[in-house]
Amino acid sequence: MGVSSSTNNGKAAEQAFIRSLGDRYPLGDAELRKWCWCYTALRHRSSPLSSGSRSADLSALAVWSVIYNNPGQLTSNYNALKERIESAGKVSRTLSIIEEHIFPNGLCARIVGGLGLSVNNQKLPQQPTPFPKPTATNEEIYAWEYSYYAINSCISPEGISFELQDFLEGISSSCGRRGSRSSLSKLFNLASLSNDQGRKAADASELIDIAYRLTVATSYLLHVAKAKGGTDSNSEDWKSFVPSNDANGIQSMVNSLLNAAKRQRERSGSFGYSSYPAAGQYTTNSSSSNTTHNGNNTVYIEEFLEWAETTVPMMASSLSTFLHVLFNFFCQKNEGNTHRFPPGVTPLLMPALSIDQTDKKPTSSGSVSPLSYFFTEANTSADLFALASTSITLASGRFHRLFSSEADGLSCNRLMNGLIGYGGPTLIIIRSKDIKGKCGAGMFGAFTYSPWDQESGDFYGNSDSFLFRLGPDPMGVYRPKGEKSNFMFFNPEARSKGYDQLAWGIGFGGTAQEPRLYIDEILDGSTAKDKDLTFENGPLLSNKDESNSYCGFEVEAIEAFGVGSSQVIEDAMNARVEHRKEAQKRIRNAMKGAKAAFLEDMQSGLVGAKVFKHRDEMRGRDGGCDMEKEG
Numbered sequence: 001m002g003v004s005s006s007t008n009n010g011k012a013a014e015q016a017f018i019r020s021l022g023d024r025y026p027l028g029d030a031e032l033r034k035w036c037w038c039y040t041a042l043r044h045r046s047s048p049l050s051s052g053s054r055s056a057d058l059s060a061l062a063v064w065s066v067i068y069n070n071p072g073q074l075t076s077n078y079n080a081l082k083e084r085i086e087s088a089g090k091v092s093r094t095l096s097i098i099e100e101h102i103f104p105n106g107l108c109a110r111i112v113g114g115l116g117l118s119v120n121n122q123k124l125p126q127q128p129t130p131f132p133k134p135t136a137t138n139e140e141i142y143a144w145e146y147s148y149y150a151i152n153s154c155i156s157p158e159g160i161s162f163e164l165q166d167f168l169e170g171i172s173s174s175c176g177r178r179g180s181r182s183s184l185s186k187l188f189n190l191a192s193l194s195n196d197q198g199r200k201a202a203d204a205s206e207l208i209d210i211a212y213r214l215t216v217a218t219s220y221l222l223h224v225a226k227a228k229g230g231t232d233s234n235s236e237d238w239k240s241f242v243p244s245n246d247a248n249g250i251q252s253m254v255n256s257l258l259n260a261a262k263r264q265r266e267r268s269g270s271f272g273y274s275s276y277p278a279a280g281q282y283t284t285n286s287s288s289s290n291t292t293h294n295g296n297n298t299v300y301i302e303e304f305l306e307w308a309e310t311t312v313p314m315m316a317s318s319l320s321t322f323l324h325v326l327f328n329f330f331c332q333k334n335e336g337n338t339h340r341f342p343p344g345v346t347p348l349l350m351p352a353l354s355i356d357q358t359d360k361k362p363t364s365s366g367s368v369s370p371l372s373y374f375f376t377e378a379n380t381s382a383d384l385f386a387l388a389s390t391s392i393t394l395a396s397g398r399f400h401r402l403f404s405s406e407a408d409g410l411s412c413n414r415l416m417n418g419l420i421g422y423g424g425p426t427l428i429i430i431r432s433k434d435i436k437g438k439c440g441a442g443m444f445g446a447f448t449y450s451p452w453d454q455e456s457g458d459f460y461g462n463s464d465s466f467l468f469r470l471g472p473d474p475m476g477v478y479r480p481k482g483e484k485s486n487f488m489f490f491n492p493e494a495r496s497k498g499y500d501q502l503a504w505g506i507g508f509g510g511t512a513q514e515p516r517l518y519i520d521e522i523l524d525g526s527t528a529k530d531k532d533l534t535f536e537n538g539p540l541l542s543n544k545d546e547s548n549s550y551c552g553f554e555v556e557a558i559e560a561f562g563v564g565s566s567q568v569i570e571d572a573m574n575a576r577v578e579h580r581k582e583a584q585k586r587i588r589n590a591m592k593g594a595k596a597a598f599l600e601d602m603q604s605g606l607v608g609a610k611v612f613k614h615r616d617e618m619r620g621r622d623g624g625c626d627m628e629k630e631g
Contacts, residue, residue, distance in 0.1 A: 010150075010152060013152075013155055014033075014151060014152070014155065017151075017154070017155045018032050018033055018036075020160075021036075021160070021168065024165075024168075025168050025169065025171075025172045025177075026172055026177040026178065026344075027168070027171070027172060027177060028342075032168070033151060034065070034068050035167070035168060035171055036151045036154045036164065036168075037064075037068055037149055037151050038061060038064040038065055038068060039154070039163075039164055039167050040151060040153050040154060041064045041067075042060060042061060042064060042117070044153070045064075047060060047063055048063070048067055048085055048088065048131070049063060049085070049088060049089055049092060057108065057109070057112060058095065058108045058109075058111055058112050058326075059091075059092050059095045059096065059108075061112070061115070061117070061327075062088075062091045062092065062095060062326050062327060062330075063088040063091065063092055065326075065327040065328070065331070066084060066087045066088040066091055066330050066331045067084050067085070067088050068149065068331075069084050069087075069331040081131065081132065081141065084331065087330045087331055088330075090224065090330060091326065091330040094220070094221060094224045095108075095326065097220070097238045098217045098220060098221070101238055101241075101242050102213055102216055102217045102220065102238075102241060102242065102243060103213055103217065104206075104209070104210070104213065107190065107210065107213070110189075110190045111174070111190065111319070111323075114170055114173075114174050114186050114189055114190065115167065115170035115171060115174055116163075116166035116167040116168075116169060116170030116171075117167060117170070131144075132144050173185075173186055174186050174319055174320065174323055175320050175323050175324060175345070176316070176317060176319075176320030176321075176324075176344070176345050176346075177344060177345075180309070180313065180316035180317075181305060181309070181316075183316040183317065183319060183320055184304070184305055184308050184309070184315070184316045185301065185305070186319055187207070187210070187211060187315070187316070187318060187319050188200065188202055188207065188301050188304055188305075190207075190210050190319070191203060191206045191207040191210060192206060194298070199300050199301070199302075200300065200301040201298045201299065201300050201301075202298070202299060202301070202304070203297050203298060203299075204254050204257045204258055204261075204297045204298070204299045204304075205250070205251075205254050205297050207257075207299070207304065208250055208253045208254050208257065209250060210318075211315050211318040211319075211389075212243065212250060212318075212382060212385050213243055214318040214319055214321075214322045215318050215321070215322075215348055215349070215350050215385055215388070216241055216243050216350060216379065216380055216385075217241075217322055218318075218321050218322045218325050218348075218349065218350070219241060219349070219350040219379055220237075220238060220241040220379075221322070221325045221326055221329065222325060222329065222349070223237065223241070224237075225325065225329040225330050240377075240379050240380075241379050241380060242380065243380050244377055244380050244382075248382075248471035248472045249381065249382025249383045249385075249386065249470070249471050250382050251471065251472075252382075252383075252386065252470055252471030252472065252473065252474060252475045253312070253382075253386055253475050254297070255473075255474035255475070256307070256311060256474040256475035256476065257299060257303075257304065257307050258297065258299065258474075259474050260303065260306065260307040260311070261299045261300070261303040261304075261307070264302075264303050264306060265303075310477075310479075311390070311475070311477045312386070312389035312390055312477070313389075313390070313391075314346070314348045314388060314389045314390065314391065314392065314394075314395040315348070315389045316348075317345075317346055317347055317348035317395070318348050318389075320345060321341075321345075321347040321348045321349065324341060324342075324345055324347070346392060346395075347395065347397075348388060348389065348395045349388065349395060349396070349397045350378075350379065350381075350384060350385060350388060351378075351384055351387075351388055351394065351395075351396075351397060351398055351399045351563070352378070352397060352398050352399070353371040353372055353375060353378045353398075353399050353400075353401065354371070354398060354399070354400045354401070354569075355371055355400065355401045356400075356573075370406075371401060372399075372401065372404070372559060373404060373405070373406040373431075373557045373559060374429055374431070374443065374557070374559060375399075382471075383443065383470050383471065384399075386470060386475055387427070387468070387470075390447070390466070390468065390477050391447060391464075391466075393425045393447075393449060393464075393563055393564050394427065394447065394563055396563070396564045396565045396568070397564075397565060397566070398563065398564065398565065398566055398569055399427065399561040399562075399563055400561060400562040400563070400569045400573070401559065401560075401561055402418040402419060402422060402426070402560045402561060402562055403415045403417075403418035403419070403558075403559060403560040404558075404559045404560075405555070405557050405558045405559065406557060406559075410523065410555060410557075410558070411523075412505055412506070412519055412520065412521045412522065412523050413492075413521065415428075415506070415519070415558060415560060416490070416492055416505075416506065416521075418560055419452040419490070419506075419560055420452050420453075420455065420490065420576075420579065421451075421452070421453065421575060421576040421578075421579025421580060421583075422451055422452055422562055422572050422573070422575065422576045422579075423451045423453065423571060423572040423573075423574070423575025423576065423579075424451055424562055424563075424564055424568050424569060424571065424572025424575070425447070425448065425449045425450075425451075425562070425563050425564050425568070425572075426447070426448055426451075426452065426560060426561065426562055426563065427445065427446075427447050427560070427561045427563050428445045428446050428447075428506075428519075428558070428559070428560045429443060429444075429445040429558065429559050429560075429561075430443070430444055430445050430519070430553075430555060430557070430558045431443050431555075431556045431557045431558070432444070432528075432541060432542070432553040432554060432555065432556060433553070433554040433555070433556045435552075435553070435554065438552075439541040439542055439543055439553060440472075440541075440542035440543035441542060441556065442469065442470075442471075442472065442473060442540075442541060442542025442543075443469070443470040443471065444467070444468060444469040444470065444517075444528060444540040444541070445467070445468060445517075446465070446466070446467050446468070446488075446508045446517055447465055447466055447468065447563075448461055448465040448487065448488050448508075449461075449462060449464035449465055450462050450464075450465070450487070450488065451572065451575070452488070452490055453575075453579070454490065455490055455491065455492055455495045456489075456490060456491065456495075457491050457495075457502050457512060458489075458512070459485065459486040459487060459488060459489050459512065460487070460488060460489075461485075461487030461488035462487065463480040463482075463485070463487070465480065465487045465488065465508075466478055466479045466480070466535065467508060467509065467516070467517055467535050467540060469538070469539065469540050469541075469542075472542065473539070473542050473543065476538045476539065476540075478535040478536040478537070478538050479535065479536055480534060480535060480536075481533075481534070481535065481536050483533040483534065484509075484532070484533040484534040485534065486508075486509055486510060486511065486512075486515075486532070486533075486534045487508065487509070487534065488506075488507075488508055489503070489506065489507035489508065489512060489515055490506055491503065491504060491505065491507075491512070492504065492505075492521060493521055501513065503515055503518055503520075504520070504521040504522075505518060505519050505520045505521040505526075506518075506519040507519070508534075508535070509532040509533075509534040509535045510529065510532040510534070514527070514529075515527075516528070516529045516531075516532035516534070516535060517529075517540060519555075519558070523554075523555050525552070526552065526553055526554075526555060527551045527552050527553070528540035528541050528551055528553055529551045530551070541553055
């Protein structure tokens with residue numbers, strides 16, 4: 001009776017404590033309890049792993065997060081406990097690989113600092129509690145868990161400690177619960193900071209590189225977490241996740257940030273800032289966070305925030321997505337190979353490339369074409385990361401190829417056939433050829449959320465669309481500015497037959513006669529202009545300035561992708577199948593109607609009159625044919 005009363009009193013005190021924390025921090029009750037326990041374990045317990053130490057590094061925190069794994073009577077058995085320890089070992093090994101091969105030096109330590117942890121191997125009172133033996137009953141394990149997972153050491157009459165407050169605030173903001181601006185500030189703080197007249201400043205190259213590597217590391221974490229049984233210590237899967245020295249891809253984003261910072265300083269009257277350095281001056285590798293560049297690469301936090309919120313808003317989720325996967329996905333039940341993010345956490349994932357098996361076509365050499373001409377190293381593509389950072393839809397995890405000029409041929413008609421009827425968001429990417437003296441080779445394109453569901457001489461779509469430019473030039477994202485709503489245009493020649501005097505092909509912005517970005521149906525009159533009334537102004541073609549009015553381009557390669565979650569893409573593909581069935585049905589009906597009309601004309605004698613009408617018209621003319629005299 002006394003034991004039960006004591007237990008109930010302890011639970012009541014714990015619930016009251018958790019409720020008081022819930023008033024301060026944007027975390028659920030279960031999350032608050034978990035992090036209070038993990039904080040206690042970091043301070044007072046040795047790692048359950050044989051190779052572990054009692055320290056507040058990122059690996060130790062991830063291990064304790066996995067060991068916690070929502071204990072309770074329904075999961076209290078020896079096998080479940082053993083699985084937690086095995087999962088903890090897997091996450092520890094995976095993070096070691098990330099630290100050695102993906103992250104720059106010192107990034108994990110900076111992440112830990114951002115989480116508000118400063119505990120090292122201090123001599124704190126330990127709570128050595130031996131793990132149950134394999135022969136222990138479920139009831140004994142449950143009793144052990146009740147003691148082992150208690151958080152009563154956090155509850156004090158004096159209130160919550162300042163150290164625990166710092167930790168819970170660090171978890172809240174680093175894991176995306178304080179909003180995107182707070183998340184971007186945390187990301188900014190991970191770069192090497194300097195103080196310029198009381199203002200936070202960081203190196204733009206290092207800042208973008210950290211966000212990129214966090215996203216690549218997230219992909220590797222997901223790869224390991226989803227693998228059956230994980231990866232063993234001898235696995236070399238990690239090699240395909242080592243970031244490449246893609247100077248153009250990263251530098252394109254860096255230059256975009258630097259140019260945005262320059263414009264902000266010009267507006268405010270600041271001086272002493274040089275324009276972006278030439279492409280190729282940025283270098284980095286996985287073993288060093290040092291960068292080499294010419295010019296001033298420093299940006300202030302308010303400059304970074306404004307640029308990120310308008311150009312790459314999903315970059316705010318790079319840190320929070322990494323931490324959520326690290327802390328949760330190794331201890332979740334993998335139902336249907338799909339892990340879930342909690343409400344309020346919008347993940348940034350490196351998109352996975354996919355293609356229908358029936359669309360795999362051999363090249364001229366006999367080999368099967370790659371999934372993408374543009375993203376040959378999908379796990380580490382800086383361009384793929386840049387695109388994913390621009391929109392929630394593009395960050396949702398999958399690019400499904402609908403058309404590729406590499407596999408399907410350089411044909412706008414085939415591109416249009418791949419798009420029409422597809423019932424979801426799409427992305428079109430173009431690589432233009434270098435035209436000496438006019439424009440350089442570059443990558444640009446368009447994103448549309450609305451489906452390509454109609455052939456029309458009129459524009460349609462909605463404001464969830466934009467034009468973009470990638471490297472080697474500074475990245476540009478041109479979103480709707482609200483003056484016009486000419487978002488997307490799909491006008492094949494077969495529909496208009498040239499009578500409407502409109503452009504034939506696919507267009508974005510501008511007018512139906514002269515779209516801003518125009519893919520000509522025969523690919524010999526395509527154009528990409530710098531401005532229109534629908535999208536924000538800015539160049540699409542490479543190596544162009546305002547003095548160069550040339551806007552034509554020659555297509556070297558073009559690809560179209562359905563983008564979004566797997567469910568969105570599956571539904572959109574089904575819509576395209578139904579659209580094609582309806583189109584075939586209309587063709588059959590038209591053929592049946594034509595055949596019926598022909599038979600009717602034959603029966604009435606009208607066909608003969610029509611077919612031989614010209615004979616009477618030709619009689620009496622010079623050079624006419626008099627078939628009645630033949631033979």
